[in-house]
Amino acid sequence: MCRHLPSARLVAYLHDSPRIIASASKLTLSPKDFTSISEGMSGERAEEWVRELVKRGHGSPLEHSLFVFEVVCSRACSHQLVRHRHASFSQLSQRYSDKYLRGMIKKACELTGIPYAEDYGAFLRVLGSLSASSPGFHDLLDVVAEAFIVPPRVVEAEDKGFLEALLRGVESYYRAVASGISFEDARYLLPQAVKTRLLVSMNARELLEVFIPLRTCSRAQWEVRNVAWQMLMELRRVAPELFKYAGPRCVLQDARVRAAPCTLDEYLSGSCTPTVERCPELVPRDRIAECIRNALRGAGCGHGDLEPGS
Known part of the structure; x- marks a missing residue:
């Protein structure tokens, strides 16, 4: 799949x-x-x-x-x-739904062993833990693929830096939302690879x-x-x-x-x-x-x- x-x-x-x-x-x-x-x-x-x-x-x-x-x-x-x-x-509206991003957070929770919690601060902690654990390319791809389309050439090259850049976009997004910025404004921080x-x-x-x-x-x-x-x-x-x-x-x-x-x-x-x-x-x-x-x-x-x- x-x-x-x-x-x-x-x-x-x-x-x-x-x-x-x-x-x-x-x-x-x-x-x-x-x-x-x-x-x-x-x-x-x-x-x-x-x-x-x-x-x-x-x-x-x-x-x-x-x-x-x-x-x-x-x-x-x-x-x-x-x-x-x-x-x-x-x-699907990015103003009202972060469905795919939340799916990615849940997958990151599985990889890091951190229980999922409906809290933007918790989302940021999970993303920080994921980065700190330095997972291999395919483990990271399994997480990122919940929320992003990844070009085949990136997968063939096992370009981990590309996946990490996508994660930084999600981290910036949830950091903005956690600070009170609306979904419709925070979405400007998301990469175009995000799923819809x-x-x-x-x-x-x-x-x-x-x-x-x-x-x-x-x-x-x-x-x-x-x-x-x-x-x-x-x-x-x-x-x-x-x-x-x-x-x-x-x-x-x-x-x-x-x-x-x-x-x-x-x-x-x-x-x-x-x-x-x-x-x-x-x-x-x-x-x-x-x-x-x-x-x-x-x-x-x-x-x-x-x-x-x-």
């Missing part, structure tokens, strides 16, 4: 989205009403309509859908998520045409890329007809210029070769599949958990 990494899980979605989207698409051409179209729309036909939507870039029917995720990530990452305008967000929780709602158009292409790309920042790949794997599980074509921008770009769109699995397996000379990030055609694999490789706690086709 990699608690120092972000997580994303699908918590709700509009069931039968592929059929609804396919029926909405056919409605633009048919004299029949939606109910008649929908009742006559088989799974196979729905998949054909979706494939045509992806190929032609006819995105408006994709908006007749909704997918809701719970995301736990850093504040640095959440700032990137909320830039997506065609989405809805509800986020969001509920994120998007429709299939935002996911297929904007969020997933941009954020699963190997050029995306590592944490938001991690979140995006987790979201994509969740989507493929519940609506494969829609999201088997989803992937980085090179996948979307290639789908628009070929006779029939390829799935992400087909690109990764090599059974489908990109037709575009270069992707939007200027990666040449013969390196696109490997670039996608590299993006996926850095996207999980053991990227096999996120492997397409699994």
Whole structure:
């Protein structure tokens, strides 16, 4: 369990989205009403309509859908998520909750053997004792991961100084709160790595045409890329007809210029070769599949958990 990494899980979605989207698409051409179209729309036909939507870039029917995720990530990452305008967000407030920080204090109590007490002075004593005991990197990571997202490169390098800097931020925060400074002012002392929780709602158009292409790309920042790949794997599980074509921008770009769109699995397996000379990030055609694999490789706690086709 990699608690120092972000997580994303699908918590709700509009069931039968592929059929609804396919029926909405056919409605633009048919004299029949939606109910008649929908009742006559088989799974196979729905998949054909979706494939045509992806190929032609006819995105408006994709908006007749909704997918809701719970995301736990850093504040640095959440700032990137909320830039997506065609989405809805509800986020844990730092003005009213120090949930993750208290979780870290409880974990520090376990390591130091000090009983947990609901008192800011006690929190500071626990943090002082933790620093004085000079725990090893992995013991310290186990504590810090309760409240912070830690970059994989920091973990690979076992950079204890990085973790200690995060702890100093928490100590400064609780020292300020203990002195009477409000939560909303004390939070200015916290590092951007501090965890937050969001509920994120998007429709299939935002996911297929904007969020997933941009954020699963190997050029995306590592944490938001991690979140995006987790979201994509969740989507493929519940609506494969829609999201088997989803992937980085090179996948979307290639789908628009070929006779029939390829799935992400087909690109990764090599059974489908990109037709575009270069992707939007200027990666040449013969390196696109490997670039996608590299993006996926850095996207999980053991990227096999996120492997397409699994």
